Structure formats: C-alpha cells, structure tokens
Amino acid sequence: MTMTTASQIDRDAVERIVRQIVLRQSGAAAAAAEPKLVVSISARHVHLTDEHVEVLFGAGHKLTPQKPLYQDGFYAAEETVMVVGPRRRMLPSVRVLGPTRPHSQVELAFTDGISLGIDLPVRPSGKISGTPGCVLVGPQGVVELKEGVIRAERHVHMNLDHAAQYGVKNGDRMRLRIDSSCTVVLEDLLVRADATSKLEVHIDTDEGNAADVDHAWRVELLKQ
Amino acid sequence: MTMTTASQIDRDAVERIVRQIVLRQSGAAAAAAEPKLVVSISARHVHLTDEHVEVLFGAGHKLTPQKPLYQDGFYAAEETVMVVGPRRRMLPSVRVLGPTRPHSQVELAFTDGISLGIDLPVRPSGKISGTPGCVLVGPQGVVELKEGVIRAERHVHMNLDHAAQYGVKNGDRMRLRIDSSCTVVLEDLLVRADATSKLEVHIDTDEGNAADVDHAWRVELLKQ
Numbered sequence: 001m002t003m004t005t006a007s008q009i010d011r012d013a014v015e016r017i018v019r020q021i022v023l024r025q026s027g028a029a030a031a032a033a034e035p036k037l038v039v040s041i042s043a044r045h046v047h048l049t050d051e052h053v054e055v056l057f058g059a060g061h062k063l064t065p066q067k068p069l070y071q072d073g074f075y076a077a078e079e080t081v082m083v084v085g086p087r088r089r090m091l092p093s094v095r096v097l098g099p100t101r102p103h104s105q106v107e108l109a110f111t112d113g114i115s116l117g118i119d120l121p122v123r124p125s126g127k128i129s130g131t132p133g134c135v136l137v138g139p140q141g142v143v144e145l146k147e148g149v150i151r152a153e154r155h156v157h158m159n160l161d162h163a164a165q166y167g168v169k170n171g172d173r174m175r176l177r178i179d180s181s182c183t184v185v186l187e188d189l190l191v192r193a194d195a196t197s198k199l200e201v202h203i204d205t206d207e208g209n210a211a212d213v214d215h216a217w218r219v220e221l222l223k224q
Numbered sequence: 225m226t227m228t229t230a231s232q233i234d235r236d237a238v239e240r241i242v243r244q245i246v247l248r249q250s251g252a253a254a255a256a257a258e259p260k261l262v263v264s265i266s267a268r269h270v271h272l273t274d275e276h277v278e279v280l281f282g283a284g285h286k287l288t289p290q291k292p293l294y295q296d297g298f299y300a301a302e303e304t305v306m307v308v309g310p311r312r313r314m315l316p317s318v319r320v321l322g323p324t325r326p327h328s329q330v331e332l333a334f335t336d337g338i339s340l341g342i343d344l345p346v347r348p349s350g351k352i353s354g355t356p357g358c359v360l361v362g363p364q365g366v367v368e369l370k371e372g373v374i375r376a377e378r379h380v381h382m383n384l385d386h387a388a389q390y391g392v393k394n395g396d397r398m399r400l401r402i403d404s405s406c407t408v409v410l411e412d413l414l415v416r417a418d419a420t421s422k423l424e425v426h427i428d429t430d431e432g433n434a435a436d437v438d439h440a441w442r443v444e445l446l447k448q
Binding site for chain 1: 333334346375407408410411429430
C-alpha cells in the first residue's frame with residue numbers, strides 16, 4: 001500500500017484549497033491493477049464567470065493560476081473574494097478556482113453555511129436553479145449572486161476505462177469507505193465518467209474531517 | 225416516524241452547544257417498541273475543574289447553568305472561555321459544560337483543530353494522557369493546559385435495558401446510519417452503557433454536518 005498521509009501534509013495550511021490522499025488497494029486488488037484512487041478534500045471555493053471576474057477584480061482582468069488541481073486544466077487562482085451572507089456574516093477570503101464558467105457558483109461545507117447563516121442545498125456542480133444567493137466582494141467591485149450557493153454533492157470523476165473496471169456508468173452512485181480512527185462510509189457518490197477524467201473522489205471539508213481522511217489507512221470505492 | 229428536523233431548528237444558532245434530532249424507527253422496529261433514539265451534535269466545548277473555574281472566572285466562582293443537556297444532571301453553562309492554540313490562533317468563545325470534572329478537557333471538531341493548528345487525537349472523554357494542550361483565557365485569569373485537547377470519540381449512551389435490546393454491552397462498538405441527502409454510516413461508535421443513562425448518540429459538528437443530520441429522514445443504530 002502506497003500512501004501519502006498527514007505526516008507529509010502541513011496541517012497548518014487552513015487556507016489550502018485541496019487536501020489529498022492517495023491510496024492503492026492492497027493484496028488482490030493491487031494485483032488486479034486496480035487504478036490509483038485519489039481522494040481530494042475541497043475547501044470552500046468560488047467559480048466565476050468572465051464578467052464577474054472583471055467586476056470583482058477590474059476591467060480586463062483575467063484569473064492568475066496559482067496551483068494546478070489534479071484534473072488537467074483546472075487550477076486554484078491567486079484571486080480570493082469575500083463571501084457575504086445574510087445578516088452581514090461573511091467569510092473574508094474564499095479562493096477562486098479556474099478556469100471561468102458560464103455561471104458563478106459558491107461551494108461551501110455545511111460548517112461554512114452555518115457560520116454564514118445560509119441553509120445550503122446539496123447540488124451537483126452547475127445545478128444551481130433555485131439555490132440561495134450571496135454577495136461577493138472583490139478589490140474592485142461587488143457582485144450580488146441571485147443564486148449559486150451550494151454544498152457540492154460528493155462525487156467521483158473517472159474515465160470510461162475506470163467505469164468499466166468498477167462496473168458503473170456515468171450518473172450511477174457508489175460508496176466510499178474510509179478506514180481511520182473514525183471510520184466513515186459515504187454513500188451516494190455521484191459517478192461523473194467521461195473520456196478523459198482522472199480517477200478522483202471529491203468530498204468537502206466536513207466529510208473529510210468527519211472521517212479524518214488525513215490519517216486514513218485505507219479507502220475503498222465500492223459499487224452501491 | 226416522529227421527527228424533529230431543521231425546519232424546527234434555528235440554523236442561525238452557531239453558538240448553540242447541542243443540535244439534536246429525535247427519530248423513531250418505523251414499521252416493525254416501532255412495533256417492537258425500539259427505544260427513542262436521540263442524536264446530539266456537540267459543538268466545541270470545555271470541561272473544567274473547580275480550581276480552573278476559579279482561576280478563569282474569579283475566586284469562589286461556581287458555574288451558572290444556562291441550559292440542561294439531555295442527560296440528567298448535565299448542563300451548558302453561561303460561562304465561555306477563549307481557547308488559544310499554538311501560533312496565537314484562537315477560538316474566542318467556547319462554551320463551558322457542567323458540572324465540573326476532575327480534569328479539564330477541551331473537545332473540538334477537526335475543523336476547529338485545523339483552524340487552531342492543533343492535530344487532534346481521537347479519544348474517549350477522560351482519556352487525555354499525552355494529548356495536546358492549549359491556553360484557556362477567562363475574564364479573570366488564564367490556565368495553561370498541559371494536555372486535554374481532543375476530538376471526542378463518537379459514542380452512544382444507553383442504560384442496561386437498551387443495551388440488552390440492542391444485544392450489546394458497555395465498551396462494544398456500533399454503527400450509526402444517517403439517511404439524508406448526503407447519507408453517511410458512522411462506524412465504531414463506542415457503547416457507554418450504565419444503569420441510568422438515556423439513549424443518546426453523541427457526534428461532533430463535522431460528523432453531523434457531513435451527514436446533514438439536521439435534514440435526516442432516518443437514523444438507525446446497528447450492531448457492528
């Protein structure tokens with residue numbers, strides 16, 4: 001079993017956008033060449049439209065990639081925004097992820113939602129119709145989002161070969177078992193299978209912290 | 225099924241020490257008179273010795289009960305303290321629970337531990353040997369705890385009749401299945417059975433938020 005754990009992870013990096021563990025199945029599964037499973041814990045973050053980038057950061061502004069994410073072409077940007085909820089509660093510095101998108105969207109953990117006073121709906125990314133809004137404040141301007149504040153539904157990216165190996169297809173549901181000092185089974189992971197994605201589970205900080213993913217000694221992705 | 229859910233819960237109460245849901249088993253289980261199951265989400269809190277109460281709040285000070293907890297004799301106190309971690313990070317207002325205890329202890333979720341910069345060990349309450357310390361600041365004084373900062377191990381209180389009904393004994397492990405829009409199974413719940421406790425699961429805010437306990441439509445306590 002190969003493992004990258006908390007001993008190699010700087011627990012100090014509260015502001016970091018993604019924490020990851022990489023585990024391979026041991027024994028028979030490894031012999032069967034099961035694909036490497038990456039579990040990424042996404043901290044709260046914001047996706048923006050080109051238009052909103054310009055409003056928040058100034059006319060003509062483009063996002064500046066700071067750090068590539070595991071999926072090719074995606075990155076954490078240098079830019080952050082303030083997210084303001086109802087009753088003037090706010091999160092002062094929420095990371096922007098790139099590239100830009102057709103709709104702006106704020107992805108928070110429930111812990112964040114409670115501290116902001118927003119009752120978060122659980123939605124797959126992009127399905128934001130009827131969700132709560134918020135105010136985004138940048139160094140050059142302010143955007144009032146009418147909707148788009150969600151808890152992202154836990155999901156797993158994979159390519160079609162991985163899907164075949166696991167015996168699932170796009171839109172199916174799987175289970176993630178995380179063995180640690182506080183073992184958790186997360187159900188209903190949405191399968192997002194396409195031609196090119198790397199195998200990667202996305203969970204949020206509440207889920208990662210509930211299961212202590214940083215100190216996990218095994219993770220298993222299972223058919224539901 | 226009888227249920228107290230988020231529609232009745234003030235999500236605004238970040239500072240509240242306990243959120244609870246009460247669910248009865250439906251169908252056959254209800255017919256078999258399965259005991260009422262209360263799931264309580266404990267927010268970060270502090271237990272203090274008599275001596276530390278006096279250091280923090282002044283000579284002769286006694287804790288003032290503010291709100292009774294579900295277990296008889298226990299209460300959230302009016303008193304709060306500041307918890308200071310390494311590198312001068314802090315939580316400004318952490319609730320004290322009463323009554324006082326032989327050892328002071330700080331119970332945090334991992335989310336809190338990360339924001340404080342403390343790598344929390346998972347421990348049953350009272351087993352604090354070798355755990356990290358912190359500084360507690362009250363209105364009248366300061367206490368440096370050499371140890372006692374933990375993530376409380378998830379557990380279930382019950383009396384001996386409940387234990388017999390579930391077929392478990394003190395020290396056993398059970399599973400808690402929480403059905404919601406983000407269903408989670410929490411494993412390794414420690415059974416704390418004695419003559420008088422009410423049936424109550426204690427989980428922390430990370431676990432409660434991972435599973436969206438506030439909006440759960442069913443919980444099941446199961447033998448492991």
